[in-house]
Amino acid sequence: MSAPTDASVGRALDLGDASVPYHRLAVGSTAVLMATYLGVLYHVTDVVGGTTALLALVAGTLLAGALVARRLRPLQAGLLGGGLLAVGLVAYYLAVPSAYVAAGSVGKVVADNVALLTGLSVLRMTEVGAWALGVAPGLAFGPWYLVLRRRYALAVAAGGAALGFFVLTGDAGSFATLVGSLAGAATLGFGTLARRGGTPAQADTVAVVLVAMVVVSSTVSVVPGGAASPVLPGGSGGSTPTVEASAVTNDDRTDIVGAIRLSPEVRFRVEADESRYWRVGAYDRYDGGGWIRTGEVEEYGPQGSPPGETETVTQTVTVETDSFDAMPAAYRPTELVEGDESNTRVTAEGSFDPVGTLRDGERYAVVSRTPDPDAEDLETAGTDYPTEVEQRYLQLPDSSEDRIRERTDEITADAETPHAKAVAVEDWLESNKGYSLSVDRPEGDVAEEFIFEMDEGYCTYYATSMVAMLRSQGVPARYAVGYTPGQRVAEDEWVVRGLDSHAWVEVYFPDVGWVEFDPTPAEPRERAESAELEGARESDASDVDTDESAEGTWTTTETPTTATPTTTESGTDSDGETTATATDPDTGDRGGTAPDRDDLLDPEDGATTGTTTATTGTTPTASGPTDDEGVGVPMEPPSREGAALAALVAVGLAAAARRTGLLARVRRTVWLYWQPREDPETDVSRAFDRLEHALGRERRERRPGETPREYLAAMGDLDDRVERVGRLHERVRYAGERDADLADEAVALVNELIRERRPLG
Numbered sequence: 001m002s003a004p005t006d007a008s009v010g011r012a013l014d015l016g017d018a019s020v021p022y023h024r025l026a027v028g029s030t031a032v033l034m035a036t037y038l039g040v041l042y043h044v045t046d047v048v049g050g051t052t053a054l055l056a057l058v059a060g061t062l063l064a065g066a067l068v069a070r071r072l073r074p075l076q077a078g079l080l081g082g083g084l085l086a087v088g089l090v091a092y093y094l095a096v097p098s099a100y101v102a103a104g105s106v107g108k109v110v111a112d113n114v115a116l117l118t119g120l121s122v123l124r125m126t127e128v129g130a131w132a133l134g135v136a137p138g139l140a141f142g143p144w145y146l147v148l149r150r151r152y153a154l155a156v157a158a159g160g161a162a163l164g165f166f167v168l169t170g171d172a173g174s175f176a177t178l179v180g181s182l183a184g185a186a187t188l189g190f191g192t193l194a195r196r197g198g199t200p201a202q203a204d205t206v207a208v209v210l211v212a213m214v215v216v217s218s219t220v221s222v223v224p225g226g227a228a229s230p231v232l233p234g235g236s237g238g239s240t241p242t243v244e245a246s247a248v249t250n251d252d253r254t255d256i257v258g259a260i261r262l263s264p265e266v267r268f269r270v271e272a273d274e275s276r277y278w279r280v281g282a283y284d285r286y287d288g289g290g291w292i293r294t295g296e297v298e299e300y301g302p303q304g305s306p307p308g309e310t311e312t313v314t315q316t317v318t319v320e321t322d323s324f325d326a327m328p329a330a331y332r333p334t335e336l337v338e339g340d341e342s343n344t345r346v347t348a349e350g351s352f353d354p355v356g357t358l359r360d361g362e363r364y365a366v367v368s369r370t371p372d373p374d375a376e377d378l379e380t381a382g383t384d385y386p387t388e389v390e391q392r393y394l395q396l397p398d399s400s401e402d403r404i405r406e407r408t409d410e411i412t413a414d415a416e417t418p419h420a421k422a423v424a425v426e427d428w429l430e431s432n433k434g435y436s437l438s439v440d441r442p443e444g445d446v447a448e449e450f451i452f453e454m455d456e457g458y459c460t461y462y463a464t465s466m467v468a469m470l471r472s473q474g475v476p477a478r479y480a481v482g483y484t485p486g487q488r489v490a491e492d493e494w495v496v497r498g499l500d501s502h503a504w505v506e507v508y509f510p511d512v513g514w515v516e517f518d519p520t521p522a523e524p525r526e527r528a529e530s531a532e533l534e535g536a537r538e539s540d541a542s543d544v545d546t547d548e549s550a551e552g553t554w555t556t557t558e559t560p561t562t563a564t565p566t567t568t569e570s571g572t573d574s575d576g577e578t579t580a581t582a583t584d585p586d587t588g589d590r591g592g593t594a595p596d597r598d599d600l601l602d603p604e605d606g607a608t609t610g611t612t613t614a615t616t617g618t619t620p621t622a623s624g625p626t627d628d629e630g631v632g633v634p635m636e637p638p639s640r641e642g643a644a645l646a647a648l649v650a651v652g653l654a655a656a657a658r659r660t661g662l663l664a665r666v667r668r669t670v671w672l673y674w675q676p677r678e679d680p681e682t683d684v685s686r687a688f689d690r691l692e693h694a695l696g697r698e699r700r701e702r703r704p705g706e707t708p709r710e711y712l713a714a715m716g717d718l719d720d721r722v723e724r725v726g727r728l729h730e731r732v733r734y735a736g737e738r739d740a741d742l743a744d745e746a747v748a749l750v751n752e753l754i755r756e757r758r759p760l761g
Contacts (some may be wrong), residue, residue, distance in 0.1 A: 022194035023150065029186035030147040033159040036180035038140060040166045041132045044122060046398050047287045048129040054136055061140040069148035077149075081142040088134025122169050123285060123292045124252055152191030156184040243459065244501035248280050248481045250325050250353050255290035256460050258441030262529065263498030264536040265543040267324060267483070270494045272315035275485035276370065277516060278328035278496060282349035282480040282506060286468065288397045288445040291479045295348025295392075300341045303334045303350065305369040306513030308377060316365040319358045320495075320546065327352040328482050328496070330368040331506070331514065339364030349478070371513045378419040381509035385476055389508055393476035396468055400445040405472035407451060418475045422507050425469045426519045429462050435524040462520040463503040476508040480516070489548035497544070499529045668693075672754060680743035684732040687743075687750040691725055694754060721749045 038058060045054045061084075072080065122128055139162045146155035163180045166172035172180070242263045246254065270278060283291030313330045316338065327333075327344070333352050336344055343355045344364075352366065373381075396404065411428045415421040434456035442449035447468035450461045463479055470477040481503045486496035506514040536544045672690055677683055692702060695715065702711040712718065712726045728746040731737045 022190045025190040026152055026187050026194055027147050029183045029190060030143055030152075030155050030159060032183035033156070033163065033180050033187065034140060034143055036176045036183070037159070037163045037166050037172060038136070039176065040122075040171045041136050041139075043171075043287070044128055044132045047123060047285065048395060049398060050129045050133055051398055053133055057133060057136050058140050061137045062144055065141050065144040066148060069145055072145070074146070074149065074151065074154075077145045078142075081138055081145070084141055085135060085138030088136070088138055089131075091130060091134045120169060121171050121253055121292060122166075123171070123287055124294055126294050128294075147187065147191075150191070150194065152187050152195075156187050160184050242498060242501070243503070244498045246460075248326065248483070248501045250281070252293045253290060254283065254481065256441070256446045256464060259438045260458065261437065262532040263501075264533045264541065265498050266320045266495055266546055266549070267498055267500075268320050268328065268496050269318045269546065270315050270328075270486070270496060271318075271492055272313060272330075272494070273492060274313065275488065275494060276313060276315075276330035276368075277480075277482055277484055277502070277504065278315075278317075278486075279331045279351060279480055279482040280326045280328050281347060281351045281353070281482070282478045284349065284392045284478050285395060286397070286447070286464070286479070288400065288447075290446075291464070293347065293349060297348070297353070298346045300336060300344040300346055300352070303332065303346060305334055306332055306371045308509075308512040309372045309374075310369040310513075311372040313368045313370050314365065315368065316363060319360055319362045321543070322360050324358045325354060325356075327354055327358070327364060327366070329366040330370055331480075331516075332370070333366045333368045335367040337365045337367055371515055373509070373512045373515065377512055378509055378515070379417055381417075381419065381512055383418060383474070384510045385508065386510075389476045393478055393508060394471050394474060396471050397445060400448040400468075401472060404448060404451060404468050408469040408472050411469070412473060418470075418473075418507070418509065421473050421475055422466075422470060422477075422505075422517055425466050426505075426517050429466055429519040430521050433457060433462065433521075435521050435528075437528065459503040459520045459525070463505050463518075466505045466517065466519045470505075470507060478506050478508075478514070480504050480506045487549050488554045489546070489551075490554050493548065493554075495546050495549040497533070499532055675747055675751070677743075677747070680738045680740050681732055683743040684729055684746045687746040688725060688729040688733075690754065691722065691750050695722075719753065721753055725749050725753075 041054060042051060045051045068077065068080075122131065125131055143155045143159035143162075146152075146158060160180070163172060163177065167177050240259055240261045241257055243260050244263055244267075246257045246260065281293065283293045285292040285294050314337075315329060317328060329352060332350050336352065345353050345355060347353055358364075408425065412421040412424045415424045433450070433454070435458060436456040437458055439454065439457050439461070442454065446461065447465045450457055450465045451469070454461070467477040467479050481501070483496045483500045484502045486494040486500045488494050502518075502520075504516055504518040504520070507517055508514055533544065672693060675683070675686055675690065688708065692708075692711070695711075696702070699715055702708075706714075708726060708729060712723065715722075725746050728742050728749075732739070732742055732746070
């Protein structure tokens, strides 16, 4: 087939062209395809900022594409699209920090873009906002120009390549991928009808087939007999995950999930002078549904200490499981004194990670320099944050930031320092949210939903919300994961299980460094952990104890120093997390590096808000309707995917109804049984038309040229009401009697005749 000329393109864009309806459907389908990957860019800019600029760029590009569609030939447009993409990548390159550019040069930046194709989310890129704004015009221009030029196959190829890129990075979900694929197929189908001509029935067939494919693939499991849906959210194809599996990993992304369970199996033993939170890693970028670690992983080398006063902690870890892909250690690890340095790397957040996995019996020893601030250090730290800290640790999604800020403003109204704000937020979460492992994963922003809508959650919800709330106040914070101290089995040894996995918060203070805060209520979490562990022991589950831990928790009657807490038994965190229940008999301080907040705040300064009821094991009462108000059935709003699926199903049903004639029959039935009222003449004419339609089905249709009076006379014996309607029709329609009473009578008589559903004569 020869390529279309400019003249043919111009004719195709004219409203008089018979193929225009199908061309428009093809254009609309291409727009849906483009929306699937431009939606990824929108999400990226919502996370890091820049949605307004993105929308303006895309709108301007689409307008420009429409304007040049008649003027530029495909080769010229291809060069323009390629140029837009190249300019965008150069702009991204220029936005990359100079230190990164110096270290990696252009090749490094290009390599990073190629590395995305292996499954790394674009959100891992340090300057992903600049990247998204840079590539958006190029990704929008190509498919749009091509579909307007009626180059349908090329438009689908260009849009499909863009969508495919985000599928490979993992940023395009399965539902978006399916919708994009079906939109591409629709473009080809409607494009063929536009080029070769087609009938409405063929268009309906295309729509029905495409929607049927969506519905089937959205509701039928890929594996026969499987329970999971491959597309719709909420499928439960596997067992309930543990907090350890969902959070404490070496992955660069961790998603916040719904209900979780505890794993009582022993993971490692720690020999150390004192208990700490055994940190695995931290995350800096929050996207509303989980956390991403940005920045580069480096080869192992001795690390610098935090800027303020520190305490040296030496710990030796022995792996007690077949495969372990983390190197837990107190923050901040500075030196590996035992272990394979070649198998160790350092993350951008200052954690040690193994390159591969550690096996049962492997050991490593780490020296950590832990921040050791006193009350004055934290209260007087100020807000002179390093530029890099502000850039990385104040980010929040644009769509939720304002609402979270307003609520946190209220909570921290009496707090004058960043530390006081951190304590106020920590207290509020402990006091106002209950602890539970059985929660439904919210559809929207996790922090926003937990703060405003949810009554309970577990550690990942508490920690995520606290980080978001502090960031809304301009206080740098990040999300940390790892293990609480575990069960103490000797003066200098702890046994750590999967149920000790935990998430907490690290807050940055100038001249001090990162300090731990834990907003998760300790007591209910520990009770859940203890119950899980005892149940596993009673059922003789394997790998839940070492020789030392089976004998019980180590205790001492010696009076410890405040710097070295002794332990009571660490419970079992309901989420597989145990915040080390190491407590100091003198101060009641839980383990971890953060000083006891009661020692750091003068009770008279009013920085705290309320008392912490959660530590008593009680669940705060959720606000809701009283008995007087009645109890209604909770209505969950549909997810975006569910709403989109419902819309597609509606389109498919409408097309199928039109294709089979059902839609016409429905319209005719409604017309026959229900008559809206207008003016007398119109009302009487329509009433007679309805009567004539009923007679046509019962007897015969009125012949061409046959008057209403002749038609009724030819019917023979008829119901008196039929004849009366005929006379009313003549008086109003032909004699000019515009009487509303006559119209009312005619409509009422026809209504009676139609609804009685008996012969009219």
